[in-house]
Amino acid sequence: MKSLATYSAYLESALQQDQFASEPTNLYDPLRYFLQLGGKRMRPMLSLMACKLAGSPMEKALPVALAVEYFHNFSLIHDDIMDAAPLRRGQATVHEKWNTNIAILSGDVLLVKAYDHLTNYDASNFQRLFKVFNRTAVEVCEGQQMDMDFEQRVEVTESEYLEMIRLKTSVLLGCALQMGGIVGGASTADAERLYAFGEQLGLAFQIQDDILDLYGESAQVGKQVGGDVLANKKTLLSISAKKAASPEQLAKLKSIENTTDPLIKVEQTQKLYTELGARAYCEAKMEFHHHQALNSLEDMELNNSKNELHELANFLFTRSF
Amino acid sequence: MKSLATYSAYLESALQQDQFASEPTNLYDPLRYFLQLGGKRMRPMLSLMACKLAGSPMEKALPVALAVEYFHNFSLIHDDIMDAAPLRRGQATVHEKWNTNIAILSGDVLLVKAYDHLTNYDASNFQRLFKVFNRTAVEVCEGQQMDMDFEQRVEVTESEYLEMIRLKTSVLLGCALQMGGIVGGASTADAERLYAFGEQLGLAFQIQDDILDLYGESAQVGKQVGGDVLANKKTLLSISAKKAASPEQLAKLKSIENTTDPLIKVEQTQKLYTELGARAYCEAKMEFHHHQALNSLEDMELNNSKNELHELANFLFTRSF
Numbered sequence: 029m030k031s032l033a034t035y036s037a038y039l040e041s042a043l044q045q046d047q048f049a050s051e052p053t054n055l056y057d058p059l060r061y062f063l064q065l066g067g068k069r070m071r072p073m074l075s076l077m078a079c080k081l082a083g084s085p086m087e088k089a090l091p092v093a094l095a096v097e098y099f100h101n102f103s104l105i106h107d108d109i110m111d112a113a114p115l116r117r118g119q120a121t122v123h124e125k126w127n128t129n130i131a132i133l134s135g136d137v138l139l140v141k142a143y144d145h146l147t148n149y150d151a152s153n154f155q156r157l158f159k160v161f162n163r164t165a166v167e168v169c170e171g172q173q174m175d176m177d178f179e180q181r182v183e184v185t186e187s188e189y190l191e192m193i194r195l196k197t198s199v200l201l202g203c204a205l206q207m208g209g210i211v212g213g214a215s216t217a218d219a220e221r222l223y224a225f226g227e228q229l230g231l232a233f234q235i236q237d238d239i240l241d242l243y244g245e246s247a248q249v250g251k252q253v254g255g256d257v258l259a260n261k262k263t264l265l266s267i268s269a270k271k272a273a274s275p276e277q278l279a280k281l282k283s284i285e286n287t288t289d290p291l292i293k294v295e296q297t298q299k300l301y302t303e304l305g306a307r308a309y310c311e312a313k314m315e316f317h318h319h320q321a322l323n324s325l326e327d328m329e330l331n332n333s334k335n336e337l338h339e340l341a342n343f344l345f346t347r348s349f
Numbered sequence: 350m351k352s353l354a355t356y357s358a359y360l361e362s363a364l365q366q367d368q369f370a371s372e373p374t375n376l377y378d379p380l381r382y383f384l385q386l387g388g389k390r391m392r393p394m395l396s397l398m399a400c401k402l403a404g405s406p407m408e409k410a411l412p413v414a415l416a417v418e419y420f421h422n423f424s425l426i427h428d429d430i431m432d433a434a435p436l437r438r439g440q441a442t443v444h445e446k447w448n449t450n451i452a453i454l455s456g457d458v459l460l461v462k463a464y465d466h467l468t469n470y471d472a473s474n475f476q477r478l479f480k481v482f483n484r485t486a487v488e489v490c491e492g493q494q495m496d497m498d499f500e501q502r503v504e505v506t507e508s509e510y511l512e513m514i515r516l517k518t519s520v521l522l523g524c525a526l527q528m529g530g531i532v533g534g535a536s537t538a539d540a541e542r543l544y545a546f547g548e549q550l551g552l553a554f555q556i557q558d559d560i561l562d563l564y565g566e567s568a569q570v571g572k573q574v575g576g577d578v579l580a581n582k583k584t585l586l587s588i589s590a591k592k593a594a595s596p597e598q599l600a601k602l603k604s605i606e607n608t609t610d611p612l613i614k615v616e617q618t619q620k621l622y623t624e625l626g627a628r629a630y631c632e633a634k635m636e637f638h639h640h641q642a643l644n645s646l647e648d649m650e651l652n653n654s655k656n657e658l659h660e661l662a663n664f665l666f667t668r669s670f
Contacts, residue, residue, distance in 0.1 A: 052495050052498060110453065129430075132427055132431065147480060162465055173373040173376040
């Protein structure tokens, strides 16, 4: 496997070279700004890696990598409006730095520009890529809508929650890998296995995120421990804890929810969720999806060493998205 | 030429049959609602007509017609948010009936669904259509941004204004016609002439709109006469009047702008714009673009009768968009 720094430097340089028009400045300046806020470039990196694993030079996957990264940033710009988020990667969001109208419209044009990159392939590959990409784009919108809907609801089932995170985050990882595989020359079956790998890994990550948010060390989480609990956010932990609770334990959960002291609230939630087996349940669930992902890798017919694939999986699993 | 009612009934029925998923309802209900608000379906009709003129049954152009109509509606949903418009076609806008977040996201997914329709063509046509469509999509966003920017500016030149209306409205007419021509089997040159026809006609219409807004009969305009003047909106009339005015006349324009009585304000503006030759100038400009459009038709190699094309042009020019 190439070093991550190689992929990363290549992507940053490509993103900088991919110029937007200079005018209208209120349309394109926000995009130049937002795309340079950085981030791990995880999704486009997956496209490059999948292409290489399929036996082609990573450069062949650059257009799909950029399409995926543009799409991801389009969705972030619009999500930030919907969440009224003031900051993204420590910097002002587009709607904060400019205004909501500009954030809507520059997000729109970034989505259109994402599609543009796919036209770099020949007609038959283009149509194949397009179908994967477009199905994913619809799903990501559906996932975002479900996420907003869930905030307004009292009850969300585990399967609804898992479907929401699958749509909102996992399918784009799958799409990035599948498209990288396609342009790299992977068989249809292997390209689908790359998709499944990304999808399952995405689920495992999101569950890991939920666990780390409550049980991680502050440094590991990179934010306040228990943030989800303090915001009364629905997560796989809270959903499975509620499901396992007796009427008395439910009452206790409710009373903890109304606790005002944040440290006590987080500590008591940690304790009760562990008692209820929610932590263990989520860890098992995370492991399940992690193994599903690895099984997809095992099934691949690709000629390249399986070691590279496992290294990739392990790398992915020790990083947060 | 088929009767308009034939095209229209065919489109309405196709739009009704094109089902969105039932869930998430907050994502797809707004689209069902908005697409059924009606409208003249002018753009998709142009695709069907162009296909027929190229010698193929109109049915062949249905997917491009739907792509264009979806794109147009996506842009309306987002424009309505940006303009804080409460009504569209006499009914509540999506952001009013639901909320802004839902309007952003359902607009996004409608844009994605617009692209979907293009995949109904074989790979080589698909890529050709896609390039026309995507270039147009970028341009429409640029036009909308220019329109918003112009509201904040004191001075807008005539060429800037014409470029804005070309991008915001004309290119999509051109795109609808060109794509219809492509799938109907028109030569590349003829498909480009169809584009130019739509683009020039769109410019002529928008200028006609500006003139009718100030000089039309109320019934003809379908809204209050002088609405643009009362809103101090920049139009080709106001721009050319300002350009032709002497320092004294400029002062008079300024004083009329501050008039509070709406009837007097409109009447005085009509009079001064006529004196300044702005009305005549705009009429000449409108005629110029109308003729440019007709010239594109004349140049076509299409075998079908030129009469049909002229009928189409005349039909288009006696209708408002």
